[in-house]
Amino acid sequence: MSASAAMTNRKKTSLWAMLIIVLAILVLPLTGYLYVSVTDQPTAVEQTNPRADTWRQVREGNKGYSAVTGQETNVLIQGAGQNWRQLRNGPIATYGAWLLSGVLVILAAFYLLRGEVKLNHPRTGRTVERWTLNERRLHWTTATLFILLAITGLSLLYGRYALIPLLGYPGFSAYATAAKWIHNVLGPVFMVALFIILIKWFKQNLFTKVDIQWFKDFGGMIGDKHPSAGKFNGGEKLWFWTLASAGVALCFSGLVLDFPNFGQERFVIIVAHLIHILTAMLLMAFSLGHIYIGTIGTEGALEGMTTGHVDVAWAEQHHDLWLKELEQQEQNPKH
Amino acid sequence: MARMKFLCDAERCIECNACVTACKNEHEVPWGINRRRVVTIDDGIPGEKSISVACMHCTDAPCQAVCPVDCFYTTADGVVLHDKDICIGCGYCFYACPFGAPQYPQEGAFGARGKMDKCTFCAGGPEEDNSAAEVEKYGRNRLAEGKLPLCAEMCSTKALIAGDGDIVADLFRSRVVRRGGRPDNWGWATAYKD
Ligand code: SF4
Ligand code: SF4
Numbered sequence: 001m002s003a004s005a006a007m008t009n010r011k012k013t014s015l016w017a018m019l020i021i022v023l024a025i026l027v028l029p030l031t032g033y034l035y036v037s038v039t040d041q042p043t044a045v046e047q048t049n050p051r052a053d054t055w056r057q058v059r060e061g062n063k064g065y066s067a068v069t070g071q072e073t074n075v076l077i078q079g080a081g082q083n084w085r086q087l088r089n090g091p092i093a094t095y096g097a098w099l100l101s102g103v104l105v106i107l108a109a110f111y112l113l114r115g116e117v118k119l120n121h122p123r124t125g126r127t128v129e130r131w132t133l134n135e136r137r138l139h140w141t142t143a144t145l146f147i148l149l150a151i152t153g154l155s156l157l158y159g160r161y162a163l164i165p166l167l168g169y170p171g172f173s174a175y176a177t178a179a180k181w182i183h184n185v186l187g188p189v190f191m192v193a194l195f196i197i198l199i200k201w202f203k204q205n206l207f208t209k210v211d212i213q214w215f216k217d218f219g220g221m222i223g224d225k226h227p228s229a230g231k232f233n234g235g236e237k238l239w240f241w242t243l244a245s246a247g248v249a250l251c252f253s254g255l256v257l258d259f260p261n262f263g264q265e266r267f268v269i270i271v272a273h274l275i276h277i278l279t280a281m282l283l284m285a286f287s288l289g290h291i292y293i294g295t296i297g298t299e300g301a302l303e304g305m306t307t308g309h310v311d312v313a314w315a316e317q318h319h320d321l322w323l324k325e326l327e328q329q330e331q332n333p334k335h
Numbered sequence: 336m337a338r339m340k341f342l343c344d345a346e347r348c349i350e351c352n353a354c355v356t357a358c359k360n361e362h363e364v365p366w367g368i369n370r371r372r373v374v375t376i377d378d379g380i381p382g383e384k385s386i387s388v389a390c391m392h393c394t395d396a397p398c399q400a401v402c403p404v405d406c407f408y409t410t411a412d413g414v415v416l417h418d419k420d421i422c423i424g425c426g427y428c429f430y431a432c433p434f435g436a437p438q439y440p441q442e443g444a445f446g447a448r449g450k451m452d453k454c455t456f457c458a459g460g461p462e463e464d465n466s467a468a469e470v471e472k473y474g475r476n477r478l479a480e481g482k483l484p485l486c487a488e489m490c491s492t493k494a495l496i497a498g499d500g501d502i503v504a505d506l507f508r509s510r511v512v513r514r515g516g517r518p519d520n521w522g523w524a525t526a527y528k529d
Contacts, residue, residue, distance in 0.1 A: 062376070064374045064375050064376040064377070064378060065374070065375045065378040066372050066373060066374045066375070067350075067352055067355075067372075067373065068352075068355060068369045068372035068373070070367075070369065070372075070438070071435075072435055073369075073372050073374070073435065074374055075374070075435060076374050076376070076386060076388060076434070076522075077433050077434065077522065077525055078432075078433055078434075078435060079433065081397055081430055081431040081432055081433055082397055082431070082433060084401075084430060084431060085397045085400050085401050085431045088401065089400055089401065155403075156403045156425070157403070159403060159404075160402070160403055160404065160405045164404075164405060169404070169405070169406070169418075169421050170420065170421065172404060173404050173406070173420070173421040173422075173423060176403060176404050176423045176425075177423045180423050180424075180425055184447070258445070259445050259446060260426065260445075260446040260448070261445050261446030262446075266429070266430050266435075269426075269430055270430055273430070
């Protein structure tokens with residue numbers, strides 16, 4: 001197999017994997033409905049009455065006619081809202097809080113046990129460029145937007161319990177008004193930034209054999225191995241593909257919520273909301289790991305994204321194949 | 336204390352929309368918003384049924400449960416009211432409400448929502464009863480004057496009944512006993528658990 005054929009194959013596999021993940025993200029939240037509709041059946045419908053059909057229609061949210069115009073004014077009862085309420089206030093809020101605090105606890109424990117992953121060789125004083133100025137701008141813009149969106153989003157889910165006792169009702173209301181506005185306005189901006197990232201770094205994030213070994217060695221986080229990696233290591237690629245799947249689903253579901261002017265029905269909005277909240281939880285949990293490894297978790301990692309340059313010793317330890325590539329390029333610059 | 340409920344007798348409702356109009360006029364409801372609406376099932380087909388629906392003032396109200404700023408409260412009469420000064424217009428109560436009761440004035444581009452408006456069972460809001468501020472935000476407070484909701488009061492066929500849930504239920508039951516058939520107190524299974 002030629003190199004380019006292998007490349008297209010890899011591309012195909014990655015694309016398929018991404019599609020499947022996106023599909024799963026879209027479909028899985030719906031299983032909640034199965035659970036709720038099984039456990040929350042309304043009292044049995046009396047079948048003998050000739051009017052039973054009319055009433056069943058009414059209960060099932062079939063559409064009638066109403067002289068009052070407006071969104072879904074012709075629907076008498078909409079059942080999805082109760083399911084949404086139960087899922088959002090119940091398992092999602094509960095497990096979401098557990099997930100995020102669990103990740104924080106694990107990271108703290110990991111830091112206490114393992115400590116910072118140090119450089120194995122002293123700094124050489126020579127540096128190589130890892131991220132250009134524009135790449136760094138792109139990263140920090142997206143990161144800032146992500147954090148703002150995460151904080152404002154979490155405020156809408158947990159603020160009622162966590163912030164009202166602190167700020168009082170009017171205080172929290174004022175804050176929530178701002179949070180809602182910020183979230184709605186910055187969301188689409190984040191989407192643009194994310195898509196630039198996904199397009200820009202797509203090729204370099206296709207998984208290769210090297211990454212399998214990287215994962216087997218836990219990326220050098222646990223144990224003393226130093227698995228090989230190109231410009232992006234296995235972990236960074238996993239983060240990339242999480243963003244490319246869950247992140248994309250997050251963005252599109254966000255658009256459904258952000259623009260009610262298109263009159264999308266409540267059921268669509270509710271499903272979008274569930275997708276939005278689940279993917280957001282996943283990304284927030286992952287981002288905590290990303291932030292940890294990029295800052296206090298690894299000596300010398302942050303400077304790559306702040307100054308743009310990393311020490312050769314760091315590059316050799318964490319991204320050996322990438323360093324080799326750079327050296328080769330230096331020796332025989334392309335034409 | 337009475338537990339206030341609405342009941343619409345589908346055998347009587349003739350879809351005249353007087354309740355909708357009465358409500359709009361009594362409370363000076365803003366343009367584009369209707370706190371009550373009449374829905375006809377099988378419109379134009381023999382056996383069509385109409386039901387007038389607004390906020391049902393649910394037990395353990397879904398709107399109240401999902402509101403991120405917790406601006407709803409249930410009065411001693413079982414009426415579900417909200418505080419417009421606190422509401423942020425997020426739309427969540429509309430998603431959760433089984434009856435599609437919450438309505439929003441459009442405020443700003445892309446369908447951005449203003450503060451939520453819904454049926455108050457003619458009981459106003461948190462402000463002082465029938466103060467200018469209360470009337471301005473929520474409409475008249477008839478309950479405070481010892482009157483029942485206007486929509487039901489002026490229903491031409493007395494299809495729509497409002498008031499103490501027990502009395503409403505008795506009234507309806509006696510009607511059904513006289514005319515035969517089955518008591519379909521529409522929406523009650525969804526709205527009320529007390
Ligand atoms: S009908 Fe809707 S708005 Fe009224 S109390 Fe029930 S859930 Fe809330
Ligand atoms: S629109 Fe207002 S009342 Fe309704 S859930 Fe949002 S903040 Fe609460």
